[in-house]
Amino acid sequence: MSKGFPLTGMALTHILVVSDLDRARTFYKDILGASLYGEYGGTSLVFDFNGAWLLAVTGGEPTKDKPGVVFAAPEDPDRVAHSMTIRVPDCQAAYKILQERGAKFLTPPVNWGNEIRAFFRDPDGHLFEISQVDNIQSL
Numbered sequence: 001m002s003k004g005f006p007l008t009g010m011a012l013t014h015i016l017v018v019s020d021l022d023r024a025r026t027f028y029k030d031i032l033g034a035s036l037y038g039e040y041g042g043t044s045l046v047f048d049f050n051g052a053w054l055l056a057v058t059g060g061e062p063t064k065d066k067p068g069v070v071f072a073a074p075e076d077p078d079r080v081a082h083s084m085t086i087r088v089p090d091c092q093a094a095y096k097i098l099q100e101r102g103a104k105f106l107t108p109p110v111n112w113g114n115e116i117r118a119f120f121r122d123p124d125g126h127l128f129e130i131s132q133v134d135n136i137q138s139l
Contacts, residue, residue, distance in 0.1 A: 013053035014084060016126050019073040021045055023123045024056040031101040032128075050086075077125025084128050091116040091132035098130070 018024040025045055028034045034047035034054060047054040060071045088094040091109045095118050099105060109118040109130075116132040 011053060013055050015055045015057060015071075016122070016124070017059055017071045017073045018056045018122075018124045019059075020123070021056065021058060027102075027122050028054060028056065031098060031103050032122075033101075074125040077121055077127070080127050082126070083119075084126075086128065086130050088130050088132055091118060091130055094130045094132075 016024075021042070021044075025036065028045070028047050028049070029036055032049065034049040037046040037048050037053075039045055043060075044055060044057040047056070057071060059073060062068050062070060086094075095105065095109050098120065103120045105118050105120045107118060109116050109132075114133065117129055119127060119129050121127055
Protein backbone atom coordinates (compact mmCIF):
# COMPACT_ATOMS: atom_id res chain seq x y z
CA MET A 1 0.00 0.00 0.00
CA SER A 2 1.25 3.47 -0.87
CA LYS A 3 2.07 5.81 2.00
CA GLY A 4 1.18 8.80 -0.15
CA PHE A 5 -1.86 10.98 -0.35
CA PRO A 6 -4.80 10.37 -0.68
CA LEU A 7 -5.12 7.83 2.10
CA THR A 8 -7.54 4.92 2.19
CA GLY A 9 -10.78 5.78 3.96
CA MET A 10 -10.73 9.48 3.12
CA ALA A 11 -13.86 11.40 2.11
CA LEU A 12 -14.27 14.86 0.64
CA THR A 13 -16.65 17.27 2.37
CA HIS A 14 -17.94 20.39 0.60
CA ILE A 15 -18.38 23.30 2.99
CA LEU A 16 -20.97 25.86 1.95
CA VAL A 17 -21.40 29.03 3.99
CA VAL A 18 -25.09 29.90 4.26
CA SER A 19 -26.96 32.85 5.72
CA ASP A 20 -29.94 30.89 7.09
CA LEU A 21 -29.71 27.29 8.37
CA ASP A 22 -33.47 26.68 8.26
CA ARG A 23 -33.63 27.77 4.63
CA ALA A 24 -30.56 25.62 3.83
CA ARG A 25 -32.12 22.61 5.59
CA THR A 26 -35.28 22.95 3.48
CA PHE A 27 -33.35 23.35 0.23
CA TYR A 28 -30.89 20.50 0.71
CA LYS A 29 -33.43 18.03 2.12
CA ASP A 30 -36.61 18.87 0.22
CA ILE A 31 -35.28 20.09 -3.12
CA LEU A 32 -31.93 18.38 -3.55
CA GLY A 33 -32.99 15.23 -1.66
CA ALA A 34 -29.96 15.03 0.66
CA SER A 35 -30.23 13.21 3.99
CA LEU A 36 -29.62 15.26 7.12
CA TYR A 37 -26.85 13.47 9.01
CA GLY A 38 -26.48 15.85 11.93
CA GLU A 39 -26.81 19.36 13.33
CA TYR A 40 -24.11 20.97 15.43
CA GLY A 41 -24.36 23.87 17.84
CA GLY A 42 -26.90 25.82 15.82
CA THR A 43 -24.15 26.74 13.37
CA SER A 44 -23.90 23.81 10.98
CA LEU A 45 -25.83 21.09 9.20
CA VAL A 46 -24.22 17.95 7.81
CA PHE A 47 -25.87 16.30 4.82
CA ASP A 48 -25.15 13.06 3.02
CA PHE A 49 -25.78 13.52 -0.69
CA ASN A 50 -25.26 10.35 -2.66
CA GLY A 51 -22.20 9.44 -0.58
CA ALA A 52 -20.72 12.95 -0.54
CA TRP A 53 -20.78 15.15 2.54
CA LEU A 54 -22.22 18.66 2.32
CA LEU A 55 -21.61 20.83 5.36
CA ALA A 56 -23.76 23.99 5.53
CA VAL A 57 -22.30 26.43 8.04
CA THR A 58 -23.08 29.93 9.16
CA GLY A 59 -20.41 32.57 8.68
CA GLY A 60 -17.58 32.98 11.11
CA GLU A 61 -14.56 35.04 12.00
CA PRO A 62 -10.96 33.81 11.77
CA THR A 63 -9.86 31.10 14.19
CA LYS A 64 -6.40 30.03 15.32
CA ASP A 65 -6.33 27.22 12.73
CA LYS A 66 -7.42 29.55 9.89
CA PRO A 67 -6.05 33.00 10.80
CA GLY A 68 -7.21 35.81 8.54
CA VAL A 69 -9.95 33.67 6.97
CA VAL A 70 -13.56 34.81 7.30
CA PHE A 71 -16.39 32.46 6.32
CA ALA A 72 -19.20 34.38 4.59
CA ALA A 73 -22.12 33.50 2.34
CA PRO A 74 -21.73 34.67 -1.28
CA GLU A 75 -22.43 38.37 -1.70
CA ASP A 76 -22.99 38.25 -5.47
CA PRO A 77 -24.41 34.98 -6.88
CA ASP A 78 -23.31 36.04 -10.38
CA ARG A 79 -19.62 35.90 -9.37
CA VAL A 80 -18.78 32.24 -8.83
CA ALA A 81 -15.63 30.90 -7.20
CA HIS A 82 -16.96 27.39 -6.60
CA SER A 83 -19.68 25.22 -8.08
CA MET A 84 -20.67 21.57 -7.87
CA THR A 85 -21.68 19.27 -10.69
CA ILE A 86 -24.11 16.42 -10.20
CA ARG A 87 -23.71 13.84 -12.96
CA VAL A 88 -27.13 12.48 -13.91
CA PRO A 89 -28.19 9.77 -16.37
CA ASP A 90 -31.05 11.92 -17.75
CA CYS A 91 -30.68 15.69 -17.52
CA GLN A 92 -34.24 16.46 -18.67
CA ALA A 93 -35.75 14.12 -16.04
CA ALA A 94 -33.53 15.52 -13.26
CA TYR A 95 -34.40 19.07 -14.34
CA LYS A 96 -38.12 18.31 -14.17
CA ILE A 97 -37.89 16.69 -10.71
CA LEU A 98 -35.75 19.46 -9.22
CA GLN A 99 -37.91 22.17 -10.78
CA GLU A 100 -41.06 20.54 -9.34
CA ARG A 101 -39.37 20.56 -5.91
CA GLY A 102 -38.70 24.27 -6.21
CA ALA A 103 -35.21 24.58 -7.70
CA LYS A 104 -34.78 27.80 -9.68
CA PHE A 105 -32.80 27.12 -12.86
CA LEU A 106 -30.94 29.76 -14.82
CA THR A 107 -32.16 28.16 -18.09
CA PRO A 108 -33.68 24.86 -19.18
CA PRO A 109 -31.11 22.16 -20.04
CA VAL A 110 -28.82 23.07 -22.94
CA ASN A 111 -27.45 20.42 -25.30
CA TRP A 112 -23.78 21.07 -26.12
CA GLY A 113 -23.44 17.96 -28.30
CA ASN A 114 -21.25 15.95 -25.92
CA GLU A 115 -23.05 17.13 -22.77
CA ILE A 116 -26.49 18.31 -21.67
CA ARG A 117 -26.46 20.60 -18.66
CA ALA A 118 -28.44 23.08 -16.61
CA PHE A 119 -27.52 25.29 -13.68
CA PHE A 120 -29.42 26.23 -10.52
CA ARG A 121 -28.62 27.92 -7.21
CA ASP A 122 -29.26 27.22 -3.57
CA PRO A 123 -30.93 30.01 -1.56
CA ASP A 124 -27.56 31.66 -0.87
CA GLY A 125 -26.48 31.65 -4.51
CA HIS A 126 -24.13 28.62 -4.52
CA LEU A 127 -24.12 27.29 -8.06
CA PHE A 128 -25.02 23.69 -8.90
CA GLU A 129 -24.98 22.00 -12.28
CA ILE A 130 -26.78 18.88 -13.44
CA SER A 131 -24.90 17.27 -16.30
CA GLN A 132 -25.58 14.35 -18.59
CA VAL A 133 -22.59 12.99 -20.46
CA ASP A 134 -23.35 9.87 -22.46
CA ASN A 135 -19.71 9.17 -23.22
CA ILE A 136 -17.43 10.61 -20.55
CA GLN A 137 -14.37 9.75 -22.68
CA SER A 138 -15.49 12.28 -25.30
CA LEU A 139 -14.87 15.23 -22.96
